[in-house]
Amino acid sequence: MEGKANGPTGGRTGRVIDGPTNPMVTPLLNDLYQFTMAYAYWKAGKHEERAVFDLYFRKNPFGGEYTIFAGLEECIRLIANFKFTEDEISFVRDSLPGSCEDGFFNYLRGIDCSDVEVYAISEGSVVFPKVPLLRVEGPVAVVQLLETPFVNLINYASLVSTNAARHRFVAGKSKMLLEFGLRRAQGPDGGIGASKYCYMGGFDATSNVAAGRLFGIPLRGTHSHAFVSSFMSPDEIVEKSLKSSDGLHTCEDFVGLVQTWLNKIQWSSSFSGIFGETNQSELAAFTSYALAFPKSFLALVDTYDVSTL
Numbered sequence: 001m002e003g004k005a006n007g008p009t010g011g012r013t014g015r016v017i018d019g020p021t022n023p024m025v026t027p028l029l030n031d032l033y034q035f036t037m038a039y040a041y042w043k044a045g046k047h048e049e050r051a052v053f054d055l056y057f058r059k060n061p062f063g064g065e066y067t068i069f070a071g072l073e074e075c076i077r078l079i080a081n082f083k084f085t086e087d088e089i090s091f092v093r094d095s096l097p098g099s100c101e102d103g104f105f106n107y108l109r110g111i112d113c114s115d116v117e118v119y120a121i122s123e124g125s126v127v128f129p130k131v132p133l134l135r136v137e138g139p140v141a142v143v144q145l146l147e148t149p150f151v152n153l154i155n156y157a158s159l160v161s162t163n164a165a166r167h168r169f170v171a172g173k174s175k176m177l178l179e180f181g182l183r184r185a186q187g188p189d190g191g192i193g194a195s196k197y198c199y200m201g202g203f204d205a206t207s208n209v210a211a212g213r214l215f216g217i218p219l220r221g222t223h224s225h226a227f228v229s230s231f232m233s234p235d236e237i238v239e240k241s242l243k244s245s246d247g248l249h250t251c252e253d254f255v256g257l258v259q260t261w262l263n264k265i266q267w268s269s270s271f272s273g274i275f276g277e278t279n280q281s282e283l284a285a286f287t288s289y290a291l292a293f294p295k296s297f298l299a300l301v302d303t304y305d306v307s308t309l
Contacts, residue, residue, distance in 0.1 A: 017080035020153075021196075021214060022189045025074065027084050027111075028091065030148045035092055038141040042104050051140035054132040055150060061159050068165045069133050070197050071157030072123040075150050079113040082146075111142060124161070124200055156190070157197045164201025178220050179206040220298070223289055228303040231284040234259070242291055258287050279304050 019025075041047040060067050084092075089108050093100070116138035127133055133154065136143045164179075171177055179198040185191030195211035205220035206212060212219040234255050242254040251257055262278060282304055290297045 018077060019081040020074050020077045021192065024189070025078055025149065025153070026088065027082060027145060027149075028088050029152065030145060032095060034145050034148055035096060037144050039096060039100055039104050041141040041144070042107055043101070047107070047141035048139050050137065051143055053136045053143050053147060055134040055136070055154065056130055056132050057155075057158075059129050061162055062166060064162065064166060066126045066128060066162070067158055068161035068201055069121055069125050069127045069154075069158055070123055070161040070200055071154035072120050072134065074153045074157070075120075075134070076118070078149055078153070079116055079118065079146065082111070082113045084108050084111060107141075111145075113138070113142065113146075115139060116142060116146070156193060160194050160197035161201035164198040164203050168202030176205075177203040179203045179208070180221075182206075182208045222298040222300050223285075224300065225303045227289065228282055228285040228300065231281045231288065233280050234284040234287060236284060237288050237291070239291065242294055245295065254291060255287055258283065 038047065041049075057067065086109075089105050092108065093105055116136060118134065118136055120134040121127060134150065136146060136150070164177075167177060179195055181194050181198070182191040185194050191208060192211050192214065195206040195208040195217060196215050199206060199211075199215070199217045205218040207219065207221045208217075209219060211217050237255050240253050240255045242251045243249070244251070262283070266278075286299045289299065
């Protein structure tokens with residue numbers, strides 16, 4: 001494990017550390033009982049006492065034998081920028097019992113993580129139950145306020161990375177794995193996080209454009225059912241020419257060439273009539289998409305017959 005210097009300027013390095021990827025990750029991304037405990041520490045005069053917290057998990061997800069540790073970077077971003085705004089302090093004041101003294105809220109104004117030390121296993125490592133992934137040392141009230149956001153930032157990230165790693169193990173190294181989960185994810189941050197941590201777990205690319213911009217993940221994509229169902233027949237395709245990959249030759253009637261190859265396949269005994277009832281509107285959509293993206297064609301093949309997948 002390696003200690004990390006904290007604070008917006010990265011301690012001795014002088015490097016500015018950006019805040020968490022999600023702007024909702026603030027000191028208020030917390031459980032109320034963390035604030036009530038922080039007040040009780042302060043009231044008892046214990047808030048500056050040194051404390052050590054270990055973050056670990058009890059069992060592997062998916063009934064597996066290992067977990068991929070993820071989420072550390074976001075934790076570092078949080079502690080490097082951990083500071084309460086006046087609006088946040090006002091909300092905490094309104095949320096706690098009216099008997100809480102003003103001195104505590106003055107104390108919150110001065111809180112940062114400059115006296116907090118973090119020791120952690122490298123993000124992306126294979127880890128196991130009951131082994132500390134991350135150790136946090138610092139004033140007890142401050143590290144208590146880090147518990148909930150750290151668990152939140154690490155649990156989901158590690159879950160997704162582990163699932164992705166299991167997919168990669170089953171698929172093998174030769175297969176390309178693409179993450180297309182944004183439309184089904186648990187909200188915007190669930191989608192962004194899943195894209196990031198699937199990539200960490202071994203996927204090759206994502207369809208999520210925002211994640212591609214934020215994290216430099218390669219982007220890949222195909223078309224949807226809407227594109228396929230927008231075509232009725234190959235007669236709708238007006239521009240039919242297609243240049244070869246080297247640009248030296250041109251197929252003047254790519255649509256006709258597709259039909260020629262379809263006829264050959266239909267008559268081939270090797271396929272035993274599998275393509276005998278090819279949907280012409282679907283074929284038109286695929287042909288049109290190939291004309292638009294001749295070097296990166298990828299077809300969605302289950303619009304009319306879900307048994308193909």
